[in-house]
Amino acid sequence: MALAYKSTRGKGNETVSASYAILQGLAEDGGLYVPTEFPKLDVPMESLKDMTYQEVAYEVMKLFLTDFTEEELKNCIVRAYDSKFDTEVIAPLVYADDAYYLELFHGKTIAFKDMALSILPYLLTTAARKNQVTNEIVILTATSGDTGKAALTGFADVEGTRIIVFYPKDGVSPVQEKQMVTQKGDNTFVVGIRGNFDDAQTGVKRMFGDEKLKADLNAAGFQFSSANSINIGRLVPQVVYYVYAYAHLAAEGRISIGEPINVTVPTGNFGNILAAFYAKQIGVPIDRLICASNRNQVLYDFFETGVYDRNRDFYVTSSPSMDILISSNLERLIYFIAGSDSEKTRDLMAALSSDGRYEITDEMRARLADFWGGYADEAATLGRIKDLYEKTGYVIDTHTAVASAVYQNYRAETGDDKPAVIASTASPFKFSRSVMTAIKGDVSGCEEFELVDQLTAISGVAEPAAVTEIRTAPVRHTTVCDKEDMEKTVRGWLGVN
Numbered sequence: 001m002a003l004a005y006k007s008t009r010g011k012g013n014e015t016v017s018a019s020y021a022i023l024q025g026l027a028e029d030g031g032l033y034v035p036t037e038f039p040k041l042d043v044p045m046e047s048l049k050d051m052t053y054q055e056v057a058y059e060v061m062k063l064f065l066t067d068f069t070e071e072e073l074k075n076c077i078v079r080a081y082d083s084k085f086d087t088e089v090i091a092p093l094v095y096a097d098d099a100y101y102l103e104l105f106h107g108k109t110i111a112f113k114d115m116a117l118s119i120l121p122y123l124l125t126t127a128a129r130k131n132q133v134t135n136e137i138v139i140l141t142a143t144s145g146d147t148g149k150a151a152l153t154g155f156a157d158v159e160g161t162r163i164i165v166f167y168p169k170d171g172v173s174p175v176q177e178k179q180m181v182t183q184k185g186d187n188t189f190v191v192g193i194r195g196n197f198d199d200a201q202t203g204v205k206r207m208f209g210d211e212k213l214k215a216d217l218n219a220a221g222f223q224f225s226s227a228n229s230i231n232i233g234r235l236v237p238q239v240v241y242y243v244y245a246y247a248h249l250a251a252e253g254r255i256s257i258g259e260p261i262n263v264t265v266p267t268g269n270f271g272n273i274l275a276a277f278y279a280k281q282i283g284v285p286i287d288r289l290i291c292a293s294n295r296n297q298v299l300y301d302f303f304e305t306g307v308y309d310r311n312r313d314f315y316v317t318s319s320p321s322m323d324i325l326i327s328s329n330l331e332r333l334i335y336f337i338a339g340s341d342s343e344k345t346r347d348l349m350a351a352l353s354s355d356g357r358y359e360i361t362d363e364m365r366a367r368l369a370d371f372w373g374g375y376a377d378e379a380a381t382l383g384r385i386k387d388l389y390e391k392t393g394y395v396i397d398t399h400t401a402v403a404s405a406v407y408q409n410y411r412a413e414t415g416d417d418k419p420a421v422i423a424s425t426a427s428p429f430k431f432s433r434s435v436m437t438a439i440k441g442d443v444s445g446c447e448e449f450e451l452v453d454q455l456t457a458i459s460g461v462a463e464p465a466a467v468t469e470i471r472t473a474p475v476r477h478t479t480v481c482d483k484e485d486m487e488k489t490v491r492g493w494l495g496v497n
């Protein structure tokens with residue numbers, strides 16, 4: 001049976017195929033694509049527990065991407081989850097202090113974005129073929145740090161694609177900038193803009209909506225697509241690791257099959273935790289979904305009060321990938337708890353855009369019982385890194401620490417001690433300075449790579465290749481432009497005038 005997709009803001013009953021939704025990224029009405037129903041796992045956990053990551057990936061993704069053939073899907077999976085991950089199991093589980101850390105950072109850029117962005121290029125080029133698209137696909141991305149590098153790495157040298165990444169010239173960390181400007185691949189283009197992340201994002205969205213630009217590109221054999229987390233092609237691969245984690249715990253005898261577990265996810269754009277919710281919908285025995293925020297606690301407030309309100313101060317924290325006030329993927333959950341009511345979703349999203357806030361009904365709130373919101377401020381986050389290290393020797397990054405601290409609060413408040421999985425979203429080496437500050441105190445006198453060396457020494461973990469590479473990699477991208485000139489820069493690189 002083919003699974004159809006629908007826009008969360010769609011009028012009427014128009015549906016599209018999975019491959020079309022991937023190709024399109026965002027629906028034309030501004031909504032996000034969601035499956036019209038949830039498929040169910042059709043292989044028992046008894047079998048899944050003996051499968052490799054790649055095999056589980058196939059069993060999960062085939063349920064969602066029904067218009068891909070078995071051969072197409074397996075081909076994408078094999079090319080994505082290979083030796084570019086530094087461990088054969090792809091997503092290992094580490095037990096420390098009463099929880100299982102699901103390490104999602106063993107890909108090329110050492111953050112969890114690799115889990116989906118390793119496969120998205122293959123899904124997208126396959127989708128293009130299936131929809132008779134002959135244009136070259138141009139991925140246009142604005143980044144505040146992690147997504148840009150993971151997307152560049154995923155799309156570098158992938159035939160039939162080009163990728164352009166815009167980042168705020170003075171708004172990313174030195175390591176993040178170095179990772180991006182040293183990117184190899186003739187089809188990659190990295191541009192710093194004189195402006196902030198919002199300027200980059202606004203410029204990119206404007207180009208997506210520009211009909212003249214679209215026509216000129218088409219005439220030259222190009223079309224835009226998106227690699228950010230609103231693409232269903234990023235969400236579906238993220239469901240896989242929750243199924244795999246459960247199967248893996250069962251295989252190791254840590255849980256018995258059918259036993260419920262809780263999952264805690266450090267959350268920004270709400271993509272990762274939504275994938276856990278989807279895993280629950282397809283039949284994984286997940287009980288509570290614990291949504292962990294940093295000091296930008298807009299989601300915590302939403303779960304507490306039913307009001308989503310972005311009118312508040314924005315804080316820069318040590319977990320920058322969660323510094324976000326508009327969690328785009330929450331729209332998919334809103335649609336679900338509204339009983340698949342796209343008109344209601346449209347109204348709420350219109351309110352968000354005009355007033356910066358909306359309030360859900362009591363009926364909708366009642367459908368949120370699976371979720372528990374919490375947050376950790378800077379002191380709690382850094383304190384948790386130190387405590388866990390001193391207690392167990394295990395070193396976690398700042399984002400994972402937010403989740404770990406919130407999980408501890410959850411347990412203390414509810415007494416719920418079901419087996420717990422915590423999504424570990426970045427390697428501590430990506431945030432060496434914050435992590436070493438947490439463990440040692442003031443390290444402001446130390447250079448970045450001195451801190452990396454210290455981290456290697458105390459964690460007993462080898463320095464990841466992603467870090468070693470940027471110690472010596474030559475800079476390949478030096479373009480900087482004003483925010484008004486983003487389109488001109490894109491046209492120039494593509495040779496479209």
Ligand SMILES: *Cc1c(COP(=O)(O)O)cnc(C)c1O
Pocket residue numbers: 111112113146229266267268269270271272273321322399425426
């Ligand atoms: C992107 C990111 C997050 C947030 O994930 P969402 O899917 O946006 O909620 C958390 N941690 C790290 C390290 C990230 O890069």
